[in-house]
Amino acid sequence: MSKDHNYLTTLKERGYRITPQREMIIKTIARNPTHFTADEIHTKIQTRVHSLNIATVYRTLELLVEEGMVCRSDFGEGHIIYAPEDHGPHIHLVCRQCNQVIDADSTLAHSLKEKMQEKYQFALDLHHLAVFGLCSACQKGEEHHES
Amino acid sequence: MSKDHNYLTTLKERGYRITPQREMIIKTIARNPTHFTADEIHTKIQTRVHSLNIATVYRTLELLVEEGMVCRSDFGEGHIIYAPEDHGPHIHLVCRQCNQVIDADSTLAHSLKEKMQEKYQFALDLHHLAVFGLCSACQKGEEHHES
């Protein structure tokens, strides 16, 4: 059974209505293997159908996040990206200089997660965590700086 | 010598002009011991003087961040906060449920930083890092959820 079909069936089981808008959005997401923005989804659909409002895209993505089908990462600077849940949990290393995003192994943060739970009773969410810094290329180009 | 005076002198030394707007903003920040938003600074000044545009506040904060006097944390959801640099480096644990922010010891992330440098040659910035999850109170109130 295809992924979009699964999503739609699950939503219906949970009491949500299946609208043409939701169908289009979910089918577009299911075809997409990687990260995407709300606007990318909207634009892709608009090339064929014109009657889809961007607010509906945002609301549907919000729903899919709540229902655990999509995950959302906020990269700051007003840049939010989404990914299918099966894209897998990992850390996004966002370069402050060139805006490149590196997908890093989220198990590397397990010890941090444990420490936060111990010291602050805070349950750190490692699912598509975004952290900032400098990629290797940009580190090299930063020698003209006070140490 | 007071902090605001230091900031102003340093800016001038580095070739920036000291305008009344920058003076007001810097004095307001220097009096503030903790985190603040651009709007809070703007509002505080507006109660006395009316001729200060919010865009100028943002631009001045951006300048102070670049010059290393203020640091900026993006908490997502369009929520940016600033703090004086001497507020000290630490991790912000942002609760997804109640939006509470806990200041956590940033040395707890040193091993993560090392791992990221080794595996991805990425220099993680631990200065006012923001990470998301659930605080202890909100963890307790989350038992009605599929495990």
Add this chain to the structure above:
DNA sequence: TTTCTAGTTGCGAATATTTGCAGTAACGAT
């Protein structure tokens, strides 16, 4: 003191995202 000019400001517009509200339509129940 006056002049000059590049750095700075205010304003309005643009950006991405969220929200209120009135109208529409999905779908369970007749």
Add this chain to the structure above:
DNA sequence: ATCGTTACTGCAAATATTCGCAACTAGAAA
């Protein structure tokens, strides 16, 4: 097949932040 409830949508306005541009002025130079 029709109806009624209420979840959902489109639209326009609100939000926070950024940006282009014309007007202004800090501060160096004359």
